[in-house]
Amino acid sequence: MEKNIQAIRGMHDVLPSQTRHWQYLEACVREVLGRYGYQEVRMPIVEFTELFKRSIGEVTDIVEKEMYTFEDRNGDRLTLRPEGTAGCVRAVLEHGLLHNQTQRLWYQGPMFRHERPQKGRYRQFQQIGVETFGMAGPDIDAELIFITARLWKALGIDGLELQLNSLGTAEERAAYRQELVAYFGCHHDALDEDSRRRLHSNPLRILDTKNPDMAELVAGAPVLADLLGEGSRRHFEQLQTLLKAAGVRFVFNPRLVRGLDYYSLTVFEWVTDRLGAQGTVCAGGRYDSLVAQLGGRSTPAVGFAMGVERLIALLEADGRLPETARADIYLVQRGEAARREALVLAERVRDALPQLRVLAHCGNGAFKAQFKRADHSGARIALVLGEDELARGEIGIKHLRNKLPQEAVAVDCLVGRLAEIFDKS
């Protein structure tokens, strides 16, 4: 038997009842970022596989088993982007946007990771990313965090916790990594299966284990903060001072590690406990070595990304989202001549009153049913054009949301009368 075609696992349609929510969120983001002077960039969804391998890191889960990679018709290895930073860096390098200048950029779009879907985690998911280039100080780190805090406020999201950590420079982190591997290597027998694997892939992750049997071992592990050099330490302290000065609350989380290889110094996450296991709603950090790593002149950079589905889930849980837009006017008609006239009339109303949403009934349908639809559309008034009205050169205005009696106005006066009605609200 033939199977119905359905959406790819982990990839979802956004239906009309939800698009309104997305648009609201996007408008909010656009507005806030605009106020900080950030500019939107749009990159391709597909890049050379090599780009992601070189930026995200060969031994990360993303590169090893989560990428949608395929061969192009001419034999190129291509990958559906699993995150946005790599492509953004590639784009600014390719177009010389880092030549003697700083950049504050943002983008939005789908990312793809072949993971097992669950709440808040999908194979195609939407991210809004923000990246800045050419600024090395903690002030730009703080600015990014201010942006996020302002965004939560604008959206009405509260209850998020900001977690903060410093990973040090690439050298410091490498040194720390070695110490960790040495330490856990000595206690190899005490490691659980996951941690043994992490020992090679991402030893910093071991610190974040959820296994209580490992708690003691982890507690005795060397601490990254002890290995930070003077520069890293000052950067981190200054950032904290800036956050405090601006009244942005945060929690120092020494176990906060990012999964991608390119991070250094500042890393942060906004988390919630209301979304199940996928509690990170926004995360980012500094990646001062990535630009050089991808062939550019060494350029400091810092950025973050938000998971749009997760933010929407939060907003929906709080009932913070606007209703789907309703119609303002529904035009019902009856009779052949009226049907033709109705469409023309609707056009005229749209010409004169562009802010109104005008639905004209199309096709057949009992008069009664048309009113039913008018009601259902949410329209405040129904315009009635039947044989009688047509003969008299009039149009009926029926108020659907209050007790006002139905009016009849000359067709020429309709626009003026409608303007009056909708002006009052």
Add this chain to the structure above:
RNA sequence: GUGGGUAUAGCUCAGUCGGUAGAGCCCCGGAUUGUGAUUCCGGUCGUCGUGGGUUCGAGUCCCAUUACCCACCCCA
């Protein structure tokens, strides 16, 4: 990749011990001619996820499979 749960109408869900498939919502029609949301009456809608098996008989029991959900892993 690993584990657990679920699958019945467009939606939300009942369905007893194995005995002919149900409700609410939605949609459509009607309640004196051309007027909605309330009320009343009537109506449409199902490969009971899919494929096998047990049985006189399976939505129900068994096996397999697929999809979805949740968690692990990982991450936004």
